[in-house]
Amino acid sequence: MRLIKSFQRSMFLLFTIAVIALGYGFYLAISHIVVEQSRIHHQSVAPVFSLINEELMYPLHVSQTLAHSKELKALMNAGTIDQAAIAAFLADLEKHLDLSFFAASEKALRQYNSDGSSFELTPGKVEWYFNLRTSPGDFFAQLGQREDVHLFLDLKVYNDDEVFLGFVGIGKSLRQFWQKFKEHKQVFGYDLMFVNNKGEILLSSDEDLMASSNRLVSLQELSWYGQVAKQLARGESLNSSLIVIDNEEFLLSEIYIDLLDWKLYLLSPLKSRKADITRTFIINASVVFVLIVLLFILGHFLIRYFARHFLQTLHQDALTGLANRSLIEQSYEKIIQAGDALSVILIDIDHFKSINDNFGHNAGDQVIKQVSDLLKQSIREHDVVGRWGGEEFILLLPGANLPLAQAVAERVRILLATLKIDHVEQQLSVTASFGVTYSELDVELKKVVAVADKALYQAKAQGRNKVCSLLNLH
Numbered sequence: 275m276r277l278i279k280s281f282q283r284s285m286f287l288l289f290t291i292a293v294i295a296l297g298y299g300f301y302l303a304i305s306h307i308v309v310e311q312s313r314i315h316h317q318s319v320a321p322v323f324s325l326i327n328e329e330l331m332y333p334l335h336v337s338q339t340l341a342h343s344k345e346l347k348a349l350m351n352a353g354t355i356d357q358a359a360i361a362a363f364l365a366d367l368e369k370h371l372d373l374s375f376f377a378a379s380e381k382a383l384r385q386y387n388s389d390g391s392s393f394e395l396t397p398g399k400v401e402w403y404f405n406l407r408t409s410p411g412d413f414f415a416q417l418g419q420r421e422d423v424h425l426f427l428d429l430k431v432y433n434d435d436e437v438f439l440g441f442v443g444i445g446k447s448l449r450q451f452w453q454k455f456k457e458h459k460q461v462f463g464y465d466l467m468f469v470n471n472k473g474e475i476l477l478s479s480d481e482d483l484m485a486s487s488n489r490l491v492s493l494q495e496l497s498w499y500g501q502v503a504k505q506l507a508r509g510e511s512l513n514s515s516l517i518v519i520d521n522e523e524f525l526l527s528e529i530y531i532d533l534l535d536w537k538l539y540l541l542s543p544l545k546s547r548k549a550d551i552t553r554t555f556i557i558n559a560s561v562v563f564v565l566i567v568l569l570f571i572l573g574h575f576l577i578r579y580f581a582r583h584f585l586q587t588l589h590q591d592a593l594t595g596l597a598n599r600s601l602i603e604q605s606y607e608k609i610i611q612a613g614d615a616l617s618v619i620l621i622d623i624d625h626f627k628s629i630n631d632n633f634g635h636n637a638g639d640q641v642i643k644q645v646s647d648l649l650k651q652s653i654r655e656h657d658v659v660g661r662w663g664g665e666e667f668i669l670l671l672p673g674a675n676l677p678l679a680q681a682v683a684e685r686v687r688i689l690l691a692t693l694k695i696d697h698v699e700q701q702l703s704v705t706a707s708f709g710v711t712y713s714e715l716d717v718e719l720k721k722v723v724a725v726a727d728k729a730l731y732q733a734k735a736q737g738r739n740k741v742c743s744l745l746n747l748h
């Protein structure tokens with residue numbers, strides 16, 4: 275009973291471990307998908323941030339600092355503009371900051387460039403200057419030169435008396451930005467567009483939106499504008515909006531560049547993201563599946579091992595390893611069900627009590643073990659040997675008639691009587707008495723054993739170390 279309980283406990287433990295492992299496996303798979311998705315998202319968006327920082331924010335910050343440069347103000351405030359000094363100042367900036375610079379002087383009405391060139395600011399020819407000088411605000415950002423897109427940053431310069439001295443500006447080629455973005459687009463499939471505060475698209479990775487050089491395309495002209503119009507009307511950000519373009523879903527990411535008052539939109543195609551998620555899911559689910567299969571194979575072998583081990587110990591006599599009563603009864607049932615007649619031999623060691631008394635309990639155990647070993651070796655393969663009680667053993671001999679069983683008992687009796695059992699420094703000898711019976715009827719084992727026991731009693735009564743047999747079952 276204790277063994278069964280321990281077996282049940284082991285099974286329950288195994289089942290609990292399997293359930294926990296399964297749950298943990300799924301938890302790991304799902305967490306891994308989430309982590310992987312976050313990583314892919316981060317990996318795809320992070321380079322755009324660093325691109326903006328390197329290519330846009332850097333020249334912006336340089337221009338802000340330059341507009342307040344005392345040296346530049348002094349050069350532009352001088353009675354007569356020293357063209358060579360301004361050119362040298364700008365050339366030095368270009369050399370150190372890796373950007374192209376210009377200064378447009380109100381006094382000289384001339385523009386000086388960091389490459390050493392200069393030209394006159396003539397109304398009608400250099401429109402931007404005359405447009406911007408009267409425009410409100412001190413800072414202007416524009417994109418120009420469509421064939422090699424440049425970002426132009428123009429800042430008004432004033433002297434200490436707030437008198438307008440002209441413009442200082444930076445021209446930044448976005449070729450490198452564009453190149454990097456294209457590489458990025460190839461990997462992640464993104465599209466990008468810069469939109470000014472009027473909702474006009476200044477720059478886009480979609481060539482069609484940049485087609486016209488005279489006119490800027492407005493957000494409202496885009497096919498998907500209707501899908502976000504309400505959000506825009508409510509002044510909401512378009513960040514994380516889902517839009518459909520040509521039956522394909524895109525996720526919008528919005529980045530606001532406050533210095534320029536521009537918005538950058540990234541359109542990320544969900545198809546590739548879905549494929550990513552599906553791929554990650556399949557990989558993780560396969561790993562979990564393989565783990566589960568391995569776990570079940572392991573479980574299966576463990577259960578088989580435990581079952582064999584426990585069932586064996588359930589039916590085994592602990593001291594001798596022989597079949598115990600319950601296994602003997604099962605074996606008997608099998609023989610009877612197969613329709614075989616059988617002989618039963620009951621064996622009892624003579625004066626066993628005196629061995630215990632004279633040599634101790636361990637010596638008694640030793641004798642029982644040695645006798646059981648001899649019995650195991652003395653029977654045929656399909657015979658059954660078991661321990662029936664304390665110093666009592668039983669043999670079931672299927673298909674053996676009474677004379678054959680008597681002969682077997684006699685042979686075993688002689689073997690036993692000549693057996694020398696080593697104990698400490700001496701050798702012990704034992705004899706045993708045998709009760710033999712034969713049954714070809716479907717009767718209970720205990721009835722057959724009762725007859726064999728009667729025969730055994732006769733053997734004891736006749737002086738022991740004897741074989742007696744009895745046939746009458748009634």
Ligand SMILES: Nc1nc2c(ncn2[C@@H]2O[C@H](COP(=O)(O)OP(=O)(O)OP(=O)(O)O)[C@@H](O)[C@H]2O)c(=O)[nH]1
Pocket residue numbers: 593622623624625626627628630634635636637638639642663664665734738
């Ligand atoms: N050492 C040991 N002794 C056992 C074991 N099982 C039963 N016994 C002892 O075996 C002895 C059996 O004694 P009895 O029933 O009087 O029989 P006996 O001394 O063999 O005398 P007869 O059968 O009349 O020849 C008892 O003292 C039990 O305690 C066991 O597993 N180990």
